[in-house]
Amino acid sequence: MKQMKRKFGFKNQKYNEQLASxxxxxxxxxxxxxGVSELTIYGDIxxxxxxxxxxxxxxxxxxxxAGSNDLIINxxxxxxxxxxxxAIYNRLKAHKGKVTINVDGWACSAASIIAMAADELIMGAGAMMMIHEASTIVWGSKTLMRKEAEMLEKLEDGIIDIYMTRANVEREEIRSMVNEETWFSANExxxxxxxxxxxxxVKENEDDQLTQMKVQMQALQDELNKIKNQQKEPGQKPAAVAKGNLSKLFLNL
Structure with missing residues (x-):
């Protein structure tokens, strides 16, 4: 039975215990x-x-x-x-439906590559992302080690290509961030x-929309009450503005 927890060689050791747990x-x-498929991917890749x-x-x-369903990935x-x-990145990029990825906690290393495949990438409250140098374990001669280093450099170039599909900074800046092992907050x-x-x-936007909707509904209710009061008064024509406001309300939903 698989019980071991992976140990990490990240330069920043601060989060190792949390990541392993x-x-x-x-x-x-x-x-x-x-037409929606939901995937949860927690733990090692x-x-x-x-x-x-x-x-x-x-x-x-x-x-x-999933076929052509839209995807929600946690x-x-x-x-x-x-x-x-x-491989997961390329598979998601080829998917026909919309791909929404929610980073619920961490998207580090290989997981940050997967995150780049999203049509919409949502960073959860307090979530973090990390990019770093490619690494491997090798035993052998200096010739073998040089070959492994060359392979890692080529791998990194490909990974940087993926990051550059979304990054709004220069390639050399991303390369520097990879070399230094860079951790990003949700806002960063x-x-x-x-x-x-x-x-x-997202939550703030939803709250704003709800507030606006409540204001519009209250305004509509006030106009309806005004019309009812006018109808009770002899010789008064009902106001003809409620219909327009009602259409506006539903257009904003």
Missing amino acids: IPHNFAVTHDEEN GESWWWESTSASDVDSALKE LNSPGGSAFDGI AVEIGFATITATT
Whole structure:
């Protein structure tokens, strides 16, 4: 049984314990009536003999079942295999339906690559994203180590290509951020172009819309009351403005 927790070699050691404690959860539901499939991807990315994880094959199977449904993906992951992350990214980019990704907690390393596939990427309250250098474990001669370093450089170039599909800064700035291992708050992820919006902003927008709707409904009710009062008074013509305001109300919903 897979019980081990992965250890991380991130430069910033502050969050290692929290990242290691993210429970694995890969869940899929399909709502054919509304044409929406929901995937939950929590925990490590990539096939592993040692701990529970979500592989590119798992996601591929789920997307085949989803057909052309819109996708809602709930993501909370410390990362894992860069190659699985890239495969999942490409699979999501090829999907016919809209892809909405909610970063519920973390989108680090390979998970940040997956996040780049979203048509709409929503950073949850307090959520974070991290990008860093590609890494591997190698044992052997100096020649083998040089070859591995060359491979990692090519892998990084491809990953930076993916980040640049969303980033609003120069490529060399992203490369520097990758080399330094850069952590982004929800707002910072939006500022650099990686994310579309934060969940906090979504909630504020919804609250504003609800407030506006309440004001409009109250104005409509006031006009209806005015008409009723006029109808009770002999010789008064009912006001003919309620219909226009009613249409405006429903146009704003």
